[in-house]
Amino acid sequence: MYYSTTYLSPVGLLTLACDGESLLGLWIAGQKYHGDTILEAMVEKDNIPVFKATKNWLEKYFAGKQPAISELPLAPIGGEFRQQIWNILTEIPYGKVITYGDIAKKMAVKMNKQSMSSQAVGGAVGHNPISIIIPCHRVVGANGSLTGYAGGIATKIKLLELEGADMSSLFIPKKGTAL
Structure with a gap:
């Protein structure tokens, strides 16, 4: 099962996707290929720990800090x-x-x-x-x-x-x- 949530950022509304454990996607509203790696329907669910961690990461990033990519469990889908x-x-x-x-x-x-x-x-x-x-x-x-x-x-x-x-x-x- 795949889950999604949104985050309002300085560059627009972001859609986040996960499998419950790892971040699978982060797309900017209107972005080309938006959500194209998730082939099943996503259930909107905000209170997943990886979403909380990602939103905290984004808060730091947009505040001009340099959060490490390694802070997040990433699992992009692709060959x-x-x-x-x-x-x-x-x-x-x-x-x-x-x-x-x-x-x-x-x-x-x-x-x-x-x-x-x-x-x-x-x-x-x-x-x-x-x-x-x-x-x-x-x-x-x-x-x-x-x-x-x-x-x-x-x-x-x-x-x-x-x-x-x-x-x-x-x-x-x-x-x-x-x-």
Whole structure:
């Protein structure tokens, strides 16, 4: 059985999903792929310990503190490739950015391959079911483009600014698939 609750954040209404033990999802209202990893109906239930812990984590995060991802039991649903990409995302330091190409290089090493497609990485990053906590907003294009955030570019900027990221070399693309 899957459960859901909501949390009103500075970036909009968030929907949280769990299995009673672990956090399975966190989606921003209107986000692309909202809830797509939970294939069954979710029962709304607010008083589950993992939801309380997640809301406390979010309170700290939006207050400008740096709560550790390891404080929460995360169990995003996805295949092995996506799981590995999401694991790499959890290693991106607070307030820092990394490119899709950098992640592709890390994955190529993990998979003992010469190279890895940045597009494949982008697909996995875009389908991250635990937004904000698994920090896919910290991934940018090779040229500094703020592209590719399923929660929207304005939200990505808000989150990076909250974290004090150096925005001087980043820009909003004039066109693209993730605008």
